Amino acid sequence: MAEQKVELFARRLDHGIQKAVHSNSAAGTEKRYNVLGTDYSAPDDLRRLAGQIRQHSIEYLDTYLEQAEQSLKRQGAHVHFAVTAEDACRAVSDILKKAGAKKVVKSKSMISEEIYLNDHLGTMGIESVETDLGEYIIQIDGDHPSHIVKPIIHKNRRDIAKSFEREGLGDYNDDPETITRRARVFMRDKYLQADAGITGANFVSAESGRLVLVTNEGNSRFCLAAPKIHIALVGIEKVIPSDADLAVLLNLLGRSATGQQLTVYTEFINGPARTDRPSGPQEMHVIFVDNQRSQILASDCREILRCIRCGACLNVCPVYRQASGHAYRSVYPGPLGAVLSPLLAGKKFKELADLPKASSLCGACNEVCPVDIPIPDLLLRLRNRGHQEHAPSPGTPPMGAFAKLASSPLIWRFAMKSNKVMNLVPLEKLPLPYLQPWLKTRTLPAWRGGEFRSWMKSRHKK
Amino acid sequence: MSTAREQIFSSVRAALTPLPERTPRPVFSKDVAEPKWLAAETDSLALFQKRAEATGTKCFTDMEACASWLRAQAVRVVYIPPPLTRLVALCSEFCEVTSEYSRARVNEIDAAFTPSAGAIAESGSIILSDGSTPDRLAALAPWHHIALVSRAEIHRTIADALAAMPADPNLIWVTGPSKTADVEGILIQGVHGPGAQACLIL
Numbered sequence: 328m329a330e331q332k333v334e335l336f337a338r339r340l341d342h343g344i345q346k347a348v349h350s351n352s353a354a355g356t357e358k359r360y361n362v363l364g365t366d367y368s369a370p371d372d373l374r375r376l377a378g379q380i381r382q383h384s385i386e387y388l389d390t391y392l393e394q395a396e397q398s399l400k401r402q403g404a405h406v407h408f409a410v411t412a413e414d415a416c417r418a419v420s421d422i423l424k425k426a427g428a429k430k431v432v433k434s435k436s437m438i439s440e441e442i443y444l445n446d447h448l449g450t451m452g453i454e455s456v457e458t459d460l461g462e463y464i465i466q467i468d469g470d471h472p473s474h475i476v477k478p479i480i481h482k483n484r485r486d487i488a489k490s491f492e493r494e495g496l497g498d499y500n501d502d503p504e505t506i507t508r509r510a511r512v513f514m515r516d517k518y519l520q521a522d523a524g525i526t527g528a529n530f531v532s533a534e535s536g537r538l539v540l541v542t543n544e545g546n547s548r549f550c551l552a553a554p555k556i557h558i559a560l561v562g563i564e565k566v567i568p569s570d571a572d573l574a575v576l577l578n579l580l581g582r583s584a585t586g587q588q589l590t591v592y593t594e595f596i597n598g599p600a601r602t603d604r605p606s607g608p609q610e611m612h613v614i615f616v617d618n619q620r621s622q623i624l625a626s627d628c629r630e631i632l633r634c635i636r637c638g639a640c641l642n643v644c645p646v647y648r649q650a651s652g653h654a655y656r657s658v659y660p661g662p663l664g665a666v667l668s669p670l671l672a673g674k675k676f677k678e679l680a681d682l683p684k685a686s687s688l689c690g691a692c693n694e695v696c697p698v699d700i701p702i703p704d705l706l707l708r709l710r711n712r713g714h715q716e717h718a719p720s721p722g723t724p725p726m727g728a729f730a731k732l733a734s735s736p737l738i739w740r741f742a743m744k745s746n747k748v749m750n751l752v753p754l755e756k757l758p759l760p761y762l763q764p765w766l767k768t769r770t771l772p773a774w775r776g777g778e779f780r781s782w783m784k785s786r787h788k789k
Numbered sequence: 790m791s792t793a794r795e796q797i798f799s800s801v802r803a804a805l806t807p808l809p810e811r812t813p814r815p816v817f818s819k820d821v822a823e824p825k826w827l828a829a830e831t832d833s834l835a836l837f838q839k840r841a842e843a844t845g846t847k848c849f850t851d852m853e854a855c856a857s858w859l860r861a862q863a864v865r866v867v868y869i870p871p872p873l874t875r876l877v878a879l880c881s882e883f884c885e886v887t888s889e890y891s892r893a894r895v896n897e898i899d900a901a902f903t904p905s906a907g908a909i910a911e912s913g914s915i916i917l918s919d920g921s922t923p924d925r926l927a928a929l930a931p932w933h934h935i936a937l938v939s940r941a942e943i944h945r946t947i948a949d950a951l952a953a954m955p956a957d958p959n960l961i962w963v964t965g966p967s968k969t970a971d972v973e974g975i976l977i978q979g980v981h982g983p984g985a986q987a988c989l990i991l
């Protein structure tokens with residue numbers, strides 16, 4: 328029988344990587360569990376509230392997106408809209424070209440991965456440097472992140488030391504502290520020389536127009552300290568009603584992602600520099616990206632748009648832990664990715680329609696999700712859609728004959744009775760190799776097909 | 790041809806119009822996400838110190854202690870904005886003091902004092918704003934950063950701080966030193982920002 332692609336990948340995965348992903352994920356799950364337990368007596372109530380805030384936000388997206396746009400403009404930011412990934416890339420390079428910008432520093436943003444921004448900027452002759460340590464290593468290795476919060480969970484220090492040596496950042500040294508210091512020195516110059524800083528946004532408050540960014544390294548802050556232009560790429564679903572909602576969302580985001588009450592840096596951006604506040608970038612551009620999100624909003628899987636990208640569902644997922652992120656063949660791995668990636672694929676849905684099947688539907692992802700997304704339900708809806716669209720389905724036993732049999736009462740009745748002939752066949756003589764070992768230790772009960780029906784009938788007569 | 794903006798808004802509306810009902814905006818009290826241990830903490834200053842130390846931010850309440858920490862750290866060039874004359878005198882004893890943050894000296898200045906826009910007791914965070922910090926780099930690039938926090942500006946909770954955000958282009962809550970765990974999950978401090986984060990409470 329053909330295997331599922333995720334399963335196949337997991338089986339071929341290097342044992343060291345598999346162990347690292349497993350233990351790092353498990354540690355993340357434990358930290359999250361401990362901090363929520365220490366801090367809240369009813370964390371599930373809080374998750375449900377956060378889920379409701381986000382569900383409300385996306386179901387009133389028409390209102391809030393427009394409000395966010397107005398608020399951003401009011402404080403002096405330029406607002407752009409991009410329908411597709413290509414449009415978004417072009418919007419970025421147009422801004423850069425117009426300003427004559429050649430060098431860009433980037434802070435980690437999943438949406439820029441989603442639209443392959445770095446590749447696009449490369450073809451435009453613009454240097455774009457990832458500044459998050461993990462993302463930088465991904466970039467120099469020509470690799471892809473395998474976790475949305477911990478991008479290089481699949482690499483060990485020796486791999487990294489080799490990459491740094493190759494890039495001329497010093498002799499081979501695999502001490503994590505040395506690696507980090509070298510990155511610090513290297514990035515310094517990049518920040519100071521850059522013409523523009525590109526970031527994502529974790530939230531956008533419609534009422535105030537504030538963009539919220541959370542990081543631990545401080546790189547997003549650096550991207551907005553030296554360069555003169557700030558470009559923020561934001562998925563349209565990131566909008567929330569107001570700053571007050573952040574009290575709930577921020578408190579859950581840090582704890583769910585890394586077990587921290589708050590990440591080290593929580594940054595609120597409220598427009599470009601002003602004459603009385605001259606320190607930051609003079610130009611601020613916000614690009615709202617659709618890239619299939621409005622289609623997801625129209626589907627029966629719209630709940631996935633609540634996601635705040637904490638990564639808790641990846642950490643807890645037994646399939647993710649075993650298979651690691653690259654098994655999902657897409658930017659978003661794990662349970663989140665199993666739902667989101669096929670949806671983002673749009674017309675190419677079928678190519679990723681196997682992902683929703685890479686789950687035992689154990690429900691752990693739903694239990695840890697800070698915005699209470701019913702991921703298992705969404706996986707089932709997508710399996711259904713895959714079936715309707717006749718997506719290939721390796722790993723599913725052929726049920727066609729059984730379905731015919733079971734849906735025709737006449738044939739079913741006949742089969743039940745006539746199968747009694749099986750009782751006369753010596754099973755151990757059947758030429759079915761995979762059956763033989765099983766039969767060595769077990770005996771099948773005699774076939775009694777059809778007896779239930781007879782019993783029911785005679786019961787009615789009485 | 791319609792613009793991208795119109796296209797997006799019309800698909801969003803098309804997606805939402807068929808919904809039989811929409812999820813209402815939940816009503817919740819401001820303190821809904823407060824940790825359960827918060828009520829027992831009555832003194833905001835003490836709580837701030839406790840939480841700040843727990844996340845790796847050193848807290849000083851007098852200038853002498855702060856200056857001798859910098860001396861022990863073998864700091865070479867410290868930026869101190871006016872008018873902190875007493876601090877200038879204390880630090881001049883062991884290192885160069887500059888009252889101007891020049892970007893040409895980004896890699897030389899290894900310690901900087903900058904005023905803050907307050908703090909948050911619940912999380913032990915320092916609040917920096919463009920209004921209070923003359924140059925964003927000053928609070929970010931040096932290895933040692935010491936925020937000047939005024940006792941009167943300590944918010945008790947995260948929700949309080951959110952409700953009182955000044956209309957500043959940039960506001961940042963700093964909760965501990967810059968850190969990463971990207972390499973094999975091992976915690977390293979001082980990635981891009983300060984490796985030693987401190988505050989001086991005045």
Ligand code: SF4
Pocket residue numbers: 583633634635636637638639640641663692695696697698699700
């Ligand atoms: S689906 Fe939920 S748990 Fe998974 S990343 Fe998104 S918010 Fe976190």
